[in-house]
Every structure is written in C-alpha cells, then in structure tokens.
Amino acid sequence: MNIAYTMAPGRGDTDLLLFRLAEILAARGVRCCGTVQINTESAHGPCDMDVKVLPDGPTIRISQSLGTASKGCRLDPSALENAVGLVSGQLAKGADLLIVNKFGKHEADGRGFRSVIAEAIARDVPVLIGVNPLNLAALEGFVGADAVQLSPSVDAIHAWYADLEVAVHVTG
16 A cells, blocks of 8 residues: 655645646656645635646635635535545546545545545555644544655655655566
C-alpha cells in the first residue's frame, strides 16, 4: 500500500500545493485522478470552494452560500458526492496516482472520498491526501500506520512519487 498525506500550515496552502503538484505531474505524463481544490474570494462572505476533477475537469462548486451570519459548515454534500462519483469513474479507467484534496469531516465520518481511497488501494494505485490536524487521527484510523507523512513541499511529494515509480520499474 502506497499512501501518503501532507498538511501545510497556512489556510488554503495544502490546496495550492496539491494543485501545483497535479499540474507538474500531468506535464510529465503521469495519469492523475482525484480532485484539487480551488478557492476564490467571495463578495458575500467566506471564499467559494470548488474542486477540479482530475485530469480534465469538470470544476464543481462544493460550497454553498448560507448567508453572512452563518457559522455552520458550508460544504454542499451532494456536490461533493457528485465529485466522488466522477473520480471513481476516472479511477476505473486507470490512473497512476489518486490525489484527494482533503480528508475532511465527511471522510472522517465514513463518507466522501473514503470509498475511492479504498478502491485505489485495492487497485495498487498510490494515494496522496491533504489533511488538517483536526482529521488526522480519523485518517490514520482509516488507512492504518502505513501512511507516510510528507513535508508540505512540491519537491518532497514529487520525490515520494518518483521513488514509487522507480520501485515499480525495478519490480515490474
């Protein structure tokens, strides 16, 4: 099982990191599937959250506007599940790497991308996940102790993936 996760310290930094990494790997011909998150500032309160389904889209709005006084979670569960279904379809076509932008509350509660992560593991497709400290214990409980924590840098993550590629060529 080849599964890794990363956590960047700043708000939105993990999203930017995984987005950039997906671009770099795609330019190298790596077949990535999964999602990367794109946040855009909103005039109506907190940023809008979109995910791009890799490799070629679509981009799906996963946040919902609940008004400026709202304090609750803005995630649109049906939009997230739509993205999950599209990623599952892409994974079935074949992939070199699954990128999941966030192991969040839905995944911690047994929903969201958990089924796709399990599917990738069963297919021996390496998995890279963004996570925040709040959901790290749930991620570790789901994937076990074999998950590797990677430094939040393109170079560190790229080196991890390059090592996997070498191992496949040596044993394959």
